[in-house]
Amino acid sequence: MFNRQAFRAPPAVKTLVDKIVPLARRVAEARQRPVQVMEVCGGHTHAIFHSGIDQLIGPDVEWVHGPGCPVCVLPAQAVDEAIALAQQPGAILATFGDVLRVPGRHGTLAQASAQGANVQVVYSPMDALTLAQQQPDKRVVFFAIGFDTTMPGIAFTIQAARQQGLTNIQFLCYHIRLIPTLIRLLEQDSVCIDGFIGPGHVSIVLGADAYQPIARRFGRPLVISGFEPVDLLNALLMLLQQLDEGRCEIENAYARVVNNAGNLAAKAAMAAVFDSTVCHWRGVGEVPESVNGLTPDYRAFDARSSLPRLHQGTDQEPAYCAEVLTGNRKPHQCPHFGHACQPETPMGPLMVSSEGACAAYHKYNVGKCKEPCHEG
Amino acid sequence: MRDEQLITLAHGAGGKASSALIQSVFVSAFGPHQDKSLQDAAVIDVQQHFGAGSRIAMTTDSYVVSPLFFPGGDIGTLAVCGTVNDLAVCGARPLCLSAAFILEEGLPIRELQRVVASMADTARRANVSIVTGDTKVVAKGQVDKVFITTTGLGVVPPGVQVRSDQAEAGDAVLVNGPIGDHGAAIMLARGDLGLSADVRSDCAALNPMIGDILSAVPACRVMRDATRGGVGAVLSEIAQASNVAIALDENALPVRLETQGICELLGLDPLFFANEGLVVVLVPQAQAEAVLSVMKNHPEGQSARQIGQVVEQGQPLLYINTSFGTKRMIELPYGIQLPRIC
DSSP: OOOGGGGGOHHHHHHHHHHHHHHHHHHHHHHTSOEEEEEEEHHHHHHHHHHTHHHHHOTTEEEEEEEEOHHHHOOHHHHHHHHHHHTSTTEEEEEOGGGTTOOBTTBOHHHHHHTTOOEEEOSSHHHHHHHHHHOTTSEEEEEEEESTTTHHHHHHHHHHHHHTTOOSEEEEEEEOOHHHHHHHHHTSTTOOOSEEEEOSHHHHHHOGGGGHHHHHTTOOOEEEOOSSHHHHHHHHHHHHHHHHHTOOOEEESOTTTOOSSOOHHHHHHHHHHEEEEEEEETTTEEEEEEEEEEOGGGGGGBGGGGOOOOOOOOOOOOHHHHHHHTTSSOGGGSTTBTTTBOSSSOSSHHHHSTTSHHHHHHHTTOOOOOOOOOOO | OTTOOBOOGGGGSSSHHHHHHIIIIIIHHHOOOSOOSOOSSOOOOOGGGOOTTOEEEEEEEEEOOSSSEETTEEHHHHHHHHHHHHHHTTTOEEEEEEEEEEEETTOBHHHHHHHHHHHHHHHHHHTOEEEEEEEEEEOTTSSSSEEEEEEEEEEEOTTOOOOGGGOOTTEEEEESSOSSHHHHHHHHHTOTTOOOOOOOOOOOOOHHHHHHHHHHOTTOOEEEEOOTTHHHHHHHHHHHHHTEEEEEEGGGOOOOHHHHHHHHHHTOOGGGSOOSSOEEEEEEGGGHHHHHHHHHTSGGGTTOEEEEEEEEESSOEEEEEOTTSOEEEOOOOSSSOOOOOO
16 A cells, blocks of 8 residues: 555655755856756646755756646636536536636636525536536536546546436537647747656646657656655656756656556546647647547537637736746746736736736745846 | 424514524523523623623624535534624634524424534533524525524633734744544535545634633733634744744644545545644743643543744744645635636
8 A cells, every 4th residue: 555654754765965056056057057957747747845845955956837837827718618618597506626626718717606506616527528418408618627647537427427318418528638739839939947856647648659759759757756755756866867867767766656658548538539729828839639529429418519609809818927927037036926927816817817827926935036047 | 394484584574484493493492591581681790700801802703605515514503603603713712602693494303403402512611601682584585594693792811812923933833633634524424526535624613722721821922712714824923923934834734634634535635624623832842742631631622732833033934844845835815715717
C-alpha cells in the first residue's frame, strides 16, 4: 500500500534538497541566470507552495507556472453558454464546483444560481447521470471541462447514458488537451523555459511516451512527477541532472502510477466520443485538437444542439494574464495583483480558480522580488 | 407508517392543534419549570446569579443543517451546544435558552420529537434550561424540514475578561481536540461524495470544561468557539483584532487521518472546516500546561494540545511552520471552499 508519510518525511526531503541546491547553483551559473522550470499542473503549483519547496531550493530555480489548470483557461464564452443553458426552463446545469466563480461576460454561474438558475455542483460526471435518472422531467446538462484527466470519466459517462437510453442528459464540452497546449506554448518566440515538471494525473491517461515531441521537436527535457514533496523534489533533481549533463529526455518519476503507453481503454473511449477542433482558450490562444463537440454516434448528447444563439464577443481579459500563463511574468509582477485583482474580485481566471497561479501566490503570500526572464 | 403524524399548517395556527403540539412535544421535553403556566415570556430570578461586578452575556444563533441527523449529533444538539458554547467562550456561565422553531409542513412529528429530545438531553447535560420558545409552520418547500433559532443568556462572573483583542506575543495557542471533524462528518452525511469513513461530529457543550479552565487559570486572554470557518478563521480574526503574528506548528495540528484523507481528496483545508465542540484558547505560555491538564480532565479535552504560539506584536499574520522548516501563510478563503476538479 502507498505510504504517504514516506513521501513527506523531512529526512528524505532534506537529503534531496542537499543534492538539488548545489546542482541548481551549477546549472544556473552555467546559464548566468536562474534555471527556468515550468510546472505545468496547477496541483503542482499548490504543492510547491504548500510545502515551501520554493523556499527550500532558493533563487537558483525560478518556477514558471504553467497553463495546467482547466478552469483558468476556460473562455468566457463557455461560461456564458453554461449560464444560458442553466437558465432554460426545466434545466439542471451540473458542474464541477470550482467553475462556479469563473467570470463570463455577463457574470458567473454562482450569480446565475442566485438569480434562480438551477445549478448543481457534482463531484463526478456520473453524479449528473444519476440526476438525470432521478428526475426524468428535467433536462440535465453537464458542463464537461478539464484536460485529458477528466475526459475519460466523462467519455464513459456519455457512453453509459447512451447504453441506458437516457434522453434527458446532454454535455457542454470544453476540453483542452495537454500536449497540443504545450506545443502551442513552445511555438511562441517569447517562451523562456529550460525544462518541465510534467503533470501527474494527466500522464496516467496519456502515458510518458506522449511527451516525446517536447524533447525531440523543442529540445526541452521533461520529468513526470507525483504530488508529494519527495515526488516533486525527486523530479526536480532528475530534471537538473539532465540540464547539467546536457541530456534532453522524457523521464518518469511517477512510475508507481504512470506507464509509458497510458490508459488504453480511456484513450479508446475518448476517441469514440469526442470530436476534435480548434478552440480559443483564455491566455493560451488557439489550441488544436480541443474538444467542443461529440462524434456523430453521440451527437444527441451534445448540449450545443439546445444552445440559444449567443453573441460571439471577444474575451475582456487583462493583457497580463496571458503573460503569466506563458511564464513571461510572475503573478506578483502584474500591476493589478493584490490591488484591483483579488480572490474576492478576480479580474482574470488565474485568480478565480483555486488552482490558478495568481490565487496560489495570493493564498501563500508569495511576493519575493524576482526579475522576469528577458531571454527570447 | 400509514398513520404517521405529520406537521400541518394547523400546528402553526395558534388553535388547539398548536397547543397540543406545544404540550406534547416541547413542554414535555423541556419542562418542568417552576412556572407551569405558559406565559408570553419567561421570568428569571436573577438575584441568585448576580454578585457585584457580574455582567449579562447574550447570544443568538440559527441552525439550518442538512441532513438533520448525522454521526455524532443532530440539529437539536447543535442548537443547544452552539449557543451554550458561544456564551461559555465569552467567560459566561450559561443560564437559560430560548428556542424558536420554523417547521416545514409535512415534517413527521416523530422526527421533531427526536430533535427536541436531543435538545432536552443536551441542555440537561450542559446544565441550562430551555425556558421559552416559539413555533411557526410554513408551507412545504419554504424551509428545509426544521430551522431552529436559540438565544442564550449567561452571567459573566466578576473579574473574568476574555476577548479577541487581548492576544500578546508569547501566548500559547491551545485546542481541546482534533480539528475539522464536524465539517467532514456533515460533508459525508450528505452522501453526495460517495465516500464513507468513520468520522463523527465533535458536537459537544463545552461550558463545564471552559468553566473549570477559567476557575483554574483566570489569566486566559482569548477564547473562541471555532465553528463555521474553523480554527483558521478564528485565529485569523484573533491575529487581526490583537494585531499579532500567530505561528502554528504543522506537526502539532491534531487532524484525524479520516478527516485529513477527505480534505486531501477534495483539495480542502481542515483548518477551515467547521467544528462544534472545539475551543481555541490563548493563554500566557507559562500557564499553558495548567490549561491543558484541565482540558484533559474532561471527555471533550482528551486530545488537547498546543498548536502554536503568538510570535510577535505589531502585524496581523497567520502562518504554519512546516515539517521541512519552511513557512506557509494562511489566508482566509473568500467564501465556501470549493472542491477542485482534478
